[in-house]
Amino acid sequence: MSDYDQIQTTAEAHEAAALQYGRAVHANPNAPRTAEQLPLPDALSRKPLDQKSPAEWAYERLILYINNFEQQLDNEHEIAMGFAGSESGVLRIEGIGYFDPDIVTFYGTDGTGAKTQLVQHVTQLNVMLRALPKHEPEAAPARIGFRLAADLENSDADESKKA
Template identity: 35%
Template sequence: MNSFFNPVIDTSEIARRIESIKVDSPLQHMWADEQFHILKHYIQEFEQSLDDEHEVGILMTNFGQSVLMQVTEVTYENPVILVFKGFVNEREATLIQHINQLNFLLTTIKKESNRPKRQIGFTLNINEDK
């Protein structure tokens, strides 16, 4: 008669232990929310260096064209999308950008004299647990 040992394995205990392991993976830092916080730091630092007559603009170059955007809001959608809202040539505009394609120049735009200086709003994704 052939007998073998068949242990009883508590898979729920294994799953609980695996979930309790905290891993700081490099991939975690490649998500849009991490890139959002890095961009927020650089944009706010640049914004603070400006006088009262200038606002932050971003100069983007794609497909051989350059576009100057006056940014009013930045948000994100994990895992890989950043969203820039603002104005291009005095018209409302939204740029939806994959994080691997982020490449722009922070620059200054002279603010309109008849309104207060705008600051860029940074909106966290409310669906994220951050």
């Protein structure tokens, strides 16, 4: 293939950026839509994928998964995550972050209430999202997904102001 074949029109580039990058199929056709089946938020599609570090892209997709998972929870449960292949237990998610080019970090508390932080290389990323009963039954459930998505939108707006 020649370099000429690689050139895209502006319309083709915008179309390629808007394409869904994931896919999911369920046995139950009435199952709730998964993060892979939802359109990418504008904040994720403004920056070309080839300009994102593995950590940034993993962080952004984790936000989609967390937000979608929380939307399916009732008011009696909050999101937590378990670590596949580990005896680390469960972490009640209170925050996530990334450090370019390849580190993703999870902040929260474990089952005993102890402060917990997991620093993980993107090639080792393997988590299981779980629903846990709230710590305080009378309190409103803590929802990190909405805050993460809002922060992603705000940071994208901040970046466009710098340009």
